[in-house]
Amino acid sequence: MLHIDQLSASYRGLKALQGVSLDVAKGEIVAVVGANGAGKTTLLKSIAGLVTTEGSITFDGQDLRRLKPHLVSRAGVGLVPEGRRLFPRLSVDDNLRLGAYAITGPDRFKPLDLVFTLFPRLQERLTQRAETLSGGEQQMLAIGRALMSQPRLLMLDEPSQGIMPKLVDDIFCAIQRIRDLGLTVLLVEQRLVEALEIADRAYVLQTGRIVMSGPAADIAGNAAVRRAYLGL
């Protein structure tokens, strides 16, 4: 579904990605793991069209590399960015409905039901400003907002960052359910154990290069990875 070939990108003069190749098949959860500064965020930003790149990015046969960010989103690729990037002074409801801004047709707000099934807490907070939500709720809202634009591929950048441990499980659970509903997920995460638990396959990124890839269970069982990233 998503096919990346020999992707390179610079960020503030530094080579953040070098010759990255990666595939995501329909219905998969693919995790990209790696240390801080390995280029994980740049990878997602490249796909979303926020960073200029070399190489090729195709999504269902469409070349994404030359598209502006809003067209990448309209092509069916959603990104839940690092730091969530909600509209803090708008209400939860407005944030969600804006997610469907580019969608037309009578059913444009239909994903709301799905969002409320996944995250019932959002429904209780509809009129609150986004900035008043807790970290976990904000993450739920960010995922919900992305779902409203009806993506086929959902990319998440560190969804567990800055969230109470109790809620982390909820988020990962929701990601699994999103996949079960037929979406494809590309997940960037520092929490290796949880990420590999829900992922089908995984890539390990180190200083801008893919150093290892394979079924998530293999990566999780690989002693070298465990040493490098879990300190075991």
Add this chain to the structure above:
Amino acid sequence: MSLDAMLQVAASGLLMGLIYALVAAGLSLIFGLMDVVNFAHGELMMIAMYAVFSLWQASGLDPFILLPLVAALLFGLGMAIYRLLIARALAVRFNKGMVQIFATFGLAIFIRGLAQMIFGGEFRSITGTWLGGRTWNLAGIYLPLPQLAASLVCLLAFAGLLLIGRTEFGRALEATREDREAVALIGIDRDRIFALGWGLGAATVGVAGVMLAGFYYVSPNVGANFALIAYVTVALGGFGSLLGALGAGLLIGEVEAITAQLLEPSLKQVGMFAIYLAVLMFRPRGLFGKI
């Protein structure tokens, strides 16, 4: 001073203040959306005034009828200015702030030259309108009808702006001003929102210009003075705050009317400038600005 005279001063300050507020609203809208101060704002107003003057001359129709047409014209012009000039100024990598100031300033001079070329330097005015020269005597206070109509239209325009703020487009505007990068992630074309924002800002000042043309002379330099008042109004109200512009516009109108009464009319702007400086001492981001 008698009570009647005081009320008369207050009323004329109120009428002018509403126009100042609407001129400032367009400026504030654009600034709030993308942190760009449009130094050609007064010239947009001048264009609207010349447009209604020319259309009136050609067709004999009343400015009231021409109002929607000129507003639409200014809307298109605002969008074009964004696409051709501002989008490029935003893309510049060095001296961003300075480039934005001087790109719009260059535009202002260009427009003034254009007006000079087409219409010459003399003052022109629209005569024989429905309301021209009539006043309404409200319990001893004289309200010139063209000004009264202008301020009512300004109030309506404000209501319109507030209503637009409640639409989906309005929310997209608000979202874009809060996080111009994140909106792209949900499929919103930032450039289009910016262009529409410029269209809206220009149409707003266009409405003010058309109504002003009903009782004020038109000349290539008419915009400069109103623009300065608009900058003061916006800075006083707080950049980006629509209600701030309304409040500050009314305050400025009143202060001007009172100063003109107390000092000489030619010094009427000194009062508003002094108030503005005094307020900024205590609230560096204006009366209603976010700190």
Add this chain to the structure above:
Amino acid sequence: MNAITQRRRREAITAALLLAFLIALPLPIHDVYTRNLFIITLLFAGLAQSWNILGGLCGQISLGHSLYFGIGAYVSTLLFVGPHISPWLGMCAAFGTAGLLALLVGWPCFRLSGHYYAIATVVVQEIGYLLFLNWDWVGAASGVYIPFRGESWLGLQFRTAKLPYFYLTLAFATLTWLIAWWIEGSRLGYTFRAVKDDAIAARSLGVRIFPSKMAAAFISGGLTGMGGAIFAQYVGYIDPDSILSGPLSILIALPAVLGGVGTLWGPLLGAAVLIPLRELSSTFLGGSGSGVDLMLYGALIMVVALLRPQGLVSLFPRAKTEAAR
């Protein structure tokens, strides 16, 4: 010798060569119009450099510098017209008065940032304009004529000769350049750059921001006032519209912006391009009030701002030493 001293030496040598060229420049040219053009260009080169000290080196975009220009012109003119004080002393008085005024304006305004500061400077200048426009003692709107008291260097009055004014404005432009050059290499320049780049970081480095801005304002305003005094003596007549107006404020800043803000050569280059273009177009295109000159002028500003955001000086890679960052 490190790179910075080397660069500064190169700048000084270039300046000396340029100065030698400029001293010789008007000698073979006797045409009054051309000499007048040179004088105005040099005056604005100096004014733009003065503006550059506050706006470029220290990063405080003032759009109200004609206030200092106007005050300087009024001070020296009134001293000359009233108590017969020589314009040379008048220039010093103009420097002091305008510098102090800049401190007075800076004291409240430097608390504002960004657009708020820029607009406050416009407003303060506009207040000054309105006050002078209505102040009968200084001639109000009709201004002040400077009586001719015989040709002399002491009174800086010459019936027809342009050459003395040429060298006077050349000296003024040189003085402003030297001061900017000196600031760049001094501790003051270091604090200015820190304030310009990042006020918060500057504070953590121990740079005292407010005094730095005030120092820049004093020098910048004072020099601008001096330019005003020279201008008044040259044209022999001042009124608020010609020396204390909004458009003049922009014209003082513009050469620096077009040439290259915060650079040593930018204001010179900007003035050398802008002022002749403006004068020539208004002579040949604007005579009948056609507005074409204004259109050309406006278009030039837009084009340079968009295509050369670092200023024309960036066309010369070696010259953009301390180019605006």
